[in-house]
Amino acid sequence: MDRNTMKETLDVVIIGAGTGGLSALREVRKRTQNFVIINDGAWGTVCARVGCMPSKALIEAANAYHRRSTFSEFGIQGANSLTTDIPTVLRRVRQLRDHFVASTVKTTDDLGRRAISGRARLLAPDRVEVNGQQLYARSIIIATGSSPIVPEPWNKLGKRLFTTDTLFEQENLPTRMAVLGMGPIGVEMAQALSRLGVDVIAFGGNQAIGGLTDPQVNAAAIELLGCEFSLNLGEKADLTAINEGLQVRAGDSEVVVDAVLAALGRRPIIDGLGLETLGVSLNEQGMPPINPNTMQVADLPIFMAGDVNGQSAILHEAADEGHIAGFNATRLAAPVCFTRRTPLAIVFADPNIAVVGSQYCALESATTLVGEVTFSNQGRARVGQHNKGILRLYAAADSGRLLGAEMCAPSGEHMAHLLALAIDRSLTVRELLHMPFYHPVLEEGLRTALRMLAAQLPVDSESDLATCGAFDTEALD
Numbered sequence: 001m002d003r004n005t006m007k008e009t010l011d012v013v014i015i016g017a018g019t020g021g022l023s024a025l026r027e028v029r030k031r032t033q034n035f036v037i038i039n040d041g042a043w044g045t046v047c048a049r050v051g052c053m054p055s056k057a058l059i060e061a062a063n064a065y066h067r068r069s070t071f072s073e074f075g076i077q078g079a080n081s082l083t084t085d086i087p088t089v090l091r092r093v094r095q096l097r098d099h100f101v102a103s104t105v106k107t108t109d110d111l112g113r114r115a116i117s118g119r120a121r122l123l124a125p126d127r128v129e130v131n132g133q134q135l136y137a138r139s140i141i142i143a144t145g146s147s148p149i150v151p152e153p154w155n156k157l158g159k160r161l162f163t164t165d166t167l168f169e170q171e172n173l174p175t176r177m178a179v180l181g182m183g184p185i186g187v188e189m190a191q192a193l194s195r196l197g198v199d200v201i202a203f204g205g206n207q208a209i210g211g212l213t214d215p216q217v218n219a220a221a222i223e224l225l226g227c228e229f230s231l232n233l234g235e236k237a238d239l240t241a242i243n244e245g246l247q248v249r250a251g252d253s254e255v256v257v258d259a260v261l262a263a264l265g266r267r268p269i270i271d272g273l274g275l276e277t278l279g280v281s282l283n284e285q286g287m288p289p290i291n292p293n294t295m296q297v298a299d300l301p302i303f304m305a306g307d308v309n310g311q312s313a314i315l316h317e318a319a320d321e322g323h324i325a326g327f328n329a330t331r332l333a334a335p336v337c338f339t340r341r342t343p344l345a346i347v348f349a350d351p352n353i354a355v356v357g358s359q360y361c362a363l364e365s366a367t368t369l370v371g372e373v374t375f376s377n378q379g380r381a382r383v384g385q386h387n388k389g390i391l392r393l394y395a396a397a398d399s400g401r402l403l404g405a406e407m408c409a410p411s412g413e414h415m416a417h418l419l420a421l422a423i424d425r426s427l428t429v430r431e432l433l434h435m436p437f438y439h440p441v442l443e444e445g446l447r448t449a450l451r452m453l454a455a456q457l458p459v460d461s462e463s464d465l466a467t468c469g470a471f472d473t474e475a476l477d
């Protein structure tokens with residue numbers, strides 16, 4: 001097929017081969033073979049190359065090393081003689097990264113000329129240009145992802161300024177680093193770097209960390225992380241290059257570090273994409289209206305999926321959005337509205353930070369009940385020296401239905417999933433207390449928070465195991 005002169009119309013053009021684009025591809029391939037997928041730069045997805053997977057590989061190494069701080073209490077001697085070999089740690093991160101990238105690249109291996117490397121640009125709602133060729137399409141899926149925000153003047157700071165695009169490429173780590181931004185990425189990386197022995201000074205532009213909105217959970221997270229590294233919140237940091245390194249200034253604080261990790265958020269990649277050629281109104285960020293249930297842009301045969309749409313920069317949401325876009329892009333009839341999943345966001349700090357269902361900040365205090373548990377005295381948490389953190393549950397005062405949760409809690413990633421299942425099924429506090437809780441498990445802490453909610457709700461029946469109360473002893477609750 002000569003695409004320079006090609007007037008043949010493709011069914012679908014997918015722009016971007018990240019998680020959103022690949023998920024769309026999977027749906028599109030079920031219904032047509034008349035498509036192309038275009039990707040700029042390296043194939044293999046942000047998740048596998050520079051995102052979720054290498055970051056978790058680094059965190060696992062850091063947590064494994066950090067575990068030594070609990071050894072002497074267990075009665076295990078010699079922890080002080082353990083050391084890290086950082087180049088080996090980073091090599092393992094890259095080896096795993098390469099493995100994960102290879103597995104994602106495989107998904108487009110068999111596409112031949114239907115996989116195009118190049119930077120695509122929209123020319124019209126039915127036309128895309130790539131590598132000087134124009135492609136005509138019945139539908140277009142835009143899944144171009146996001147990139148780290150770096151203020152323009154900082155681009156002159158050179159190799160001492162990292163983002164997560166470059167961090168995992170380092171052969172070694174600097175002695176003293178500042179981490180700027182305390183969103184999910186900043187929190188995860190600041191703790192991991194600190195646990196690996198880097199002297200970390202962290203700066204967050206506001207008081208909220210890790211995406212938390214519940215002030216009590218946020219305060220607990222700040223206290224716990226603040227014990228591990230210097231945490232400065234409330235002022236945006238600025239940078240200047242000086243001979244010895246980079247000078248960081250935030251309010252009254254001023255420090256000099258060897259290098260800085262900028263984790264200031266991520267921006268949808270829409271520059272030069274040609275969204276203005278679609279003939280729809282764009283908002284201040286240059287974004288067209290996108291329906292979150294169909295992923296459709298206005299009423300055009302255009303769909304935007306993944307980080308690029310600015311709705312939720314989380315992997316499973318990018319995959320869902322690609323699925324919805326791929327499904328709708330290949331339908332001749334009107335786009336189908338998909339019901340989106342219960343919100344679930346996890347930050348792989350230790351203890352895990354998680355927000356499930358309705359965020360605290362979105363709930364009306366007058367109609368919401370709160371139940372909570374702190375893990376400091378929870379039996380199983382104490383046994384394993386994981387007895388840190390807090391979990392807060394929110395339920396509707398009238399129906400007793402669980403609405404949401406925020407936590408900075410041991411095994412929070414697993415409890416967050418249980419709670420997401422419960423919220424998704426519209427379960428009430430009492431229905432949850434009907435479920436079995438084994439002993440001794442961390443989930444008994446979750447049960448304590450549920451019991452606190454139940455105590456605020458009317459009792460239906462005494463002959464109901466949901467009313468079975470606490471012993472108020474560490475060993476049994």
Ligand SMILES: Cc1cc2nc3c(=O)[nH]c(=O)nc-3n(C[C@H](O)[C@H](O)[C@H](O)COP(=O)(O)OP(=O)(O)OC[C@H]3O[C@@H](n4cnc5c(N)ncnc54)[C@H](O)[C@@H]3O)c2cc1C
Pocket residue numbers: 015016017018019020021038039040041042043045046047050051052053055118119120121143144145146164185269273305306307308312313314315316318
């Ligand atoms: C450090 C880090 C850790 C993370 N950890 C987690 C986590 O633990 N859990 C979680 O749920 N999420 C996590 N995320 C978020 C998650 O990785 C993203 O939400 C997800 O990867 C987004 O996928 P995507 O398809 O939208 O974009 P991408 O995977 O970025 O794919 C977009 C592709 O489009 C290409 N492209 C851009 N412009 C063009 C163009 N004009 N033409 C052609 N191609 C183009 C890009 O080069 C790229 O290949 C993390 C992100 C980072 C950075």
Ligand SMILES: NC(=O)c1ccc[n+]([C@@H]2O[C@H](COP(=O)([O-])OP(=O)(O)OC[C@H]3O[C@@H](n4cnc5c(N)ncnc54)[C@H](O)[C@@H]3O)[C@@H](O)[C@H]2O)c1
Pocket residue numbers: 180181182183184185186188203204205206208211235236237238263264265266312313314345346347348
């Ligand atoms: N575990 C996970 O699920 C996970 C992990 C990593 C990333 N992600 C996703 O990736 C996206 C990006 O994460 P992120 O943490 O980079 O962004 P973010 O937008 O969540 O947080 C960035 C933070 O940087 C602060 N900031 C901005 N400028 C600053 C400055 N000059 N000095 C100090 N602080 C400054 C902001 O106030 C903000 O709190 C998130 O939306 C998240 O959903 C998810």
